[in-house]
Amino acid sequence: MAAVPTPDWPLAERWYRRHAALVRITHWINVVCFTLLLMSGLQIFNAHPALYVGEHSDFDHPTISIRAHLSENGLVGETAIVGHSFDTTGVLGVSSENGQVSSRAFPSWITIPSSQDLATGRRWHFFFAWLLVLNALIYFVWGIASRHFGRDFLPSRVELGHIGRALREHLRLRFPRGEAAKRYNVLQQFAYLMVVFVLFPLMILTGLTMSPGIDSALPQLLTLFGGRQTARLIHFAAASSLALFVIVHVVMVLVSAIDGHRLVRSRQSEDDRCPVIVCIAAAC
Amino acid sequence: MSGDRLHRRGLLKALAAVGGLAVSGCDRVASEPRFRSVLDVANSLTYKVQRLLIGANRLAPEYNEADISPAFRANGSTDPQDEEYLNLVDNHFADWRLKVHGIVEHELSLSLEELRVLPARTQITRHDCVEGWSCIGKWTGAPLGEILSRAGVRPKARFVVFHCADTLDDGGESVDPESIRYYESIDLIDAAHPQTILAYDMNGEPLTVRHGAPLRLRLERQLGYKMAKYIMRIELVQSLADLHGGRGGYWEDRGYEWYAGI
Numbered sequence: 001m002a003a004v005p006t007p008d009w010p011l012a013e014r015w016y017r018r019h020a021a022l023v024r025i026t027h028w029i030n031v032v033c034f035t036l037l038l039m040s041g042l043q044i045f046n047a048h049p050a051l052y053v054g055e056h057s058d059f060d061h062p063t064i065s066i067r068a069h070l071s072e073n074g075l076v077g078e079t080a081i082v083g084h085s086f087d088t089t090g091v092l093g094v095s096s097e098n099g100q101v102s103s104r105a106f107p108s109w110i111t112i113p114s115s116q117d118l119a120t121g122r123r124w125h126f127f128f129a130w131l132l133v134l135n136a137l138i139y140f141v142w143g144i145a146s147r148h149f150g151r152d153f154l155p156s157r158v159e160l161g162h163i164g165r166a167l168r169e170h171l172r173l174r175f176p177r178g179e180a181a182k183r184y185n186v187l188q189q190f191a192y193l194m195v196v197f198v199l200f201p202l203m204i205l206t207g208l209t210m211s212p213g214i215d216s217a218l219p220q221l222l223t224l225f226g227g228r229q230t231a232r233l234i235h236f237a238a239a240s241s242l243a244l245f246v247i248v249h250v251v252m253v254l255v256s257a258i259d260g261h262r263l264v265r266s267r268q269s270e271d272d273r274c275p276v277i278v279c280i281a282a283a284c
Numbered sequence: 285m286s287g288d289r290l291h292r293r294g295l296l297k298a299l300a301a302v303g304g305l306a307v308s309g310c311d312r313v314a315s316e317p318r319f320r321s322v323l324d325v326a327n328s329l330t331y332k333v334q335r336l337l338i339g340a341n342r343l344a345p346e347y348n349e350a351d352i353s354p355a356f357r358a359n360g361s362t363d364p365q366d367e368e369y370l371n372l373v374d375n376h377f378a379d380w381r382l383k384v385h386g387i388v389e390h391e392l393s394l395s396l397e398e399l400r401v402l403p404a405r406t407q408i409t410r411h412d413c414v415e416g417w418s419c420i421g422k423w424t425g426a427p428l429g430e431i432l433s434r435a436g437v438r439p440k441a442r443f444v445v446f447h448c449a450d451t452l453d454d455g456g457e458s459v460d461p462e463s464i465r466y467y468e469s470i471d472l473i474d475a476a477h478p479q480t481i482l483a484y485d486m487n488g489e490p491l492t493v494r495h496g497a498p499l500r501l502r503l504e505r506q507l508g509y510k511m512a513k514y515i516m517r518i519e520l521v522q523s524l525a526d527l528h529g530g531r532g533g534y535w536e537d538r539g540y541e542w543y544a545g546i
Contacts, residue, residue, distance in 0.1 A: 039310070048416035055410060056353045057417035112310045118414065119539030120314055126546060127326035212412050213545025216505045217338040219345045228410065228418050 023148065026139040033132035034242065036124060039112040041239060042105075043121030049105030051236055055227035063233060068093045068103030075103055133204060143196075152184055153193055159186040175256045195245055199238050206235040331543035338545075340473050344504035347408045352487060353419040356411070358494040361466065364450035364514060372449070377498040382482075386445070386520035389436025396484060396498050402426040405481050413508040414540065423502050425483035429476045431518075437472070441520040445469045445527060446501055446512035452534065468512040469524055469532040469542070470503060479504040482515065507544035509535045 019027075050062035065080045066088070077093020079086045090096075095107035097115065108114040112124050143149045159166075166186050169175070176185055184192065208214045209221040209231035225231040313319050364370075372380045377396055384392035406424040432444070448466040474480055481502045484491055491497040496513025503510045510533070524530060529537025536542045 036310070044416065048413070050417075052417075055347070055351060055418065056420045057357075059355060059357065059417070113314045114311050117539075119535075119541075122414075122541070123320070123323045123327070123539070124310075124314070126330060126541075127323040130326045130329060210412075211334075211546040212344060212410075212507065213334045213338055213505045216342040216344045217334075222345060228412065232416060 020146070020148070022139070022142050022146075026135050026142075029135045030132065030139075033128045033135065034246070036112060036128045037132060038239060038243060039110060040121045040124035040128070041235075043111040043113065043116075044118060044125060045236065046105045046111060046116060047118040047121075051233040052229040053226070053233060054229050055222070057229055064236070066092045066105035075101055077103075129204075129207065136200060136204075149196075153189055153196070155186045155189045159189070162186065173255050173259065175259055191245065191249075195242065199242050199245070202238045203235060203242070206231040206238065210235065327541045327543060330541075330546050334543075334545050335473065338505070340476070341478060342505075344409055344479055347410065347420050349408065349422070351420045352408060352422055356419040356421050356486075356495070357413070357417065359413055359415075359508060361450035361452055361513065362494045364493075366449055366451055366465075369449040369514060373493060373497070380498050380516075382499060382515065383517035384431060384435045384520075385517065387438045387441035387522060388432075388520050389438060390434075392431070392435050394431070399426050399482065399484060399499070402430060405478070406485075407479055407481070407502070407504070409479070409502070409504045411508055411511075414535075414544065422487045423481065423483040424485035424488075425481035425499075425502065427478065428480045428482055428501070429478070431482065432475060432520075435520075437520055440522050441472070443469045443471060443521050443524055443532070444475045445519040445521055445524070445532075446515050447517045447519060448512050449514040449516050464534075466512060466514070466534045467528060468501070468510055468534070469521075469527075470501075470506075470510065474503060474505070477503075477505070505545055509533070509540065510544050 049067065050057070050059075050065040052058055052061075053063055062080070063082055067078050067080070068075050069078060070076070075089070075094045076087060077089040077091070077095070079088040079092045091107055092105060094101060094103050096102065097104065097108040102108070104116060111121070113120050155163075163186050170185075170187055175181065176183075205221060206225060208218070209225050210228060215222055215228070221231070222228060225234055380396060382392070382394045382399065384394070403426070404424055405427055406422065408420065408422045410418050410420050412418050428444070446468045448468075450466050451464055452466055470480075479502065482499050483496075483502045484499055486492070486495050491500060496515075499515045500513040501511045501515065521527070524532040524542075528534070531537045532542045533540075
């Protein structure tokens with residue numbers, strides 16, 4: 001181990017920029033928008049923490065509700081999903097706010113603002129909704145014009161044939177290397193297709209359906225989603241799915257970065273920058 | 285190996301710190317007036333875009349008798365304790381008069397009977413509360429446009445203001461009850477909309493105190509808080525700046541958007 005090891009493959013092959021600048025910029029604007037929309041959205045949800053199916057609210061029979069009630073042991077947080085109740089004290093229904101026990105659906109650490117303030121929550125929500133929509137428009141126009149969607153998102157027949165193997169490899173947290181790592185794998189393609197073409201459009205359309213102004217211009221939206229309250233339910237469900245996607249997405253980025261780090265270390269890189277950070281930066 | 289772990293721990297710490305900063309930072313930023321005015325850009329954008337895309341006379345969806353909510357929730361004031369109002373209730377609103385004044389050709393003073401003989405419109409519509417819930421009800425009333433055309437709106441007028449009888453509890457912050465009395469305002473486009481009515485009947489019965497007796501506004505393309513209950517007088521004004529908090533409504537003065545079509 002005396003001699004300085006020479007990298008056995010050229011630098012250009014080690015770091016491959018998978019994403020175009022526009023994809024990176026719109027992605028990070030989207031991260032900011034989605035985070036703030038989620039947190040201000042939970043603030044808005046807290047103003048009436050119950051979801052229904054149909055045009056109007058059947059107050060006695062919500063599909064999902066997060067409530068607080070007083071028992072002999074004090075305040076109890078109760079989350080009910082189609083008639084099944086769960087004790088969620090501490091997180092949902094009842095949680096602490098500035099050290100005080102407070103009855104609120106989502107806890108203060110995940111809402112914007114942290115205290116109950118519907119007006120401010122709405123102001124944040126609609127500002128970042130506009131930003132998200134404008135950002136998405138730029139991304140979509142570019143995605144179509146540059147053939148990013150057609151080239152990178154649509155799985156080939158060969159890739160579809162290997163879906164089982166891709167799934168097994170992913171579950172073992174083993175990721176494609178070399179040439180294969182330059183392309184989205186088939187699972188990524190499905191996840192991204194779902195997020196970009198189903199969940200985000202669903203968020204925007206169900207959000208618009210909740211606007212009484214938009215409903216007068218496009219009553220078809222109400223027919224499409226089965227009423228304003230169903231649209232609100234779908235808005236919540238799609239947001240939850242996106243939050244779940246973000247968790248898996250971030251874990252995958254971290255794991256693949258650590259995986260990449262191991263790869264770099266095994267080839268005795270003399271790069272003194274923190275390889276994990278470098279790999280995350282590369283993955284982003 | 286230890287270096288590796290250190291890197292990872294450092295990274296997690298950094299991520300947690302960024303998260304914590306984001307949450308506490310949002311609260312601090314939220315109370316910053318300059319930031320608030322940046323966020324307000326979105327509201328005026330929404331107003332302008334909706335006015336541009338939605339035809340002035342596009343109707344809000346109307347529903348069938350079967351869709352009417354069995355329990356229509358009442359929100360805001362449901363039982364005003366203002367003395368003037370209680371006296372009107374005692375007398376079944378026989379002494380109540382709707383005053384129309386401000387920038388008009390002729391001031392009006394209309395009794396409930398006089399309103400009831402005007403051409404009426406009945407509509408079954410969905411009421412959307414800013415909190416998120418919806419109820420469907422049947423409303424009958426006189427189109428606001430009809431009343432305004434009788435009063436003759438002069439060209440300088442830009443807004444229609446509804447002054448109400450109820451004082452919402454304001455936590456004792458304010459001393460003068462007049463200054464915290466409910467009020468609302470709309471533009472002349474919404475005032476002339478065919479579904480914008482001054483409702484005196486709900487679900488075929490005279491309006492109850494809970495729902496705003498004797499008269500409430502129905503403004504079907506906006507949220508519930510715009511639909512003033514317990515209306516006493518209607519004023520045509522050029523600017524909203526001189527009224528109460530200056531933002532055009534009780535809830536608007538407390539941070540809610542003036543345009544509530546969203």
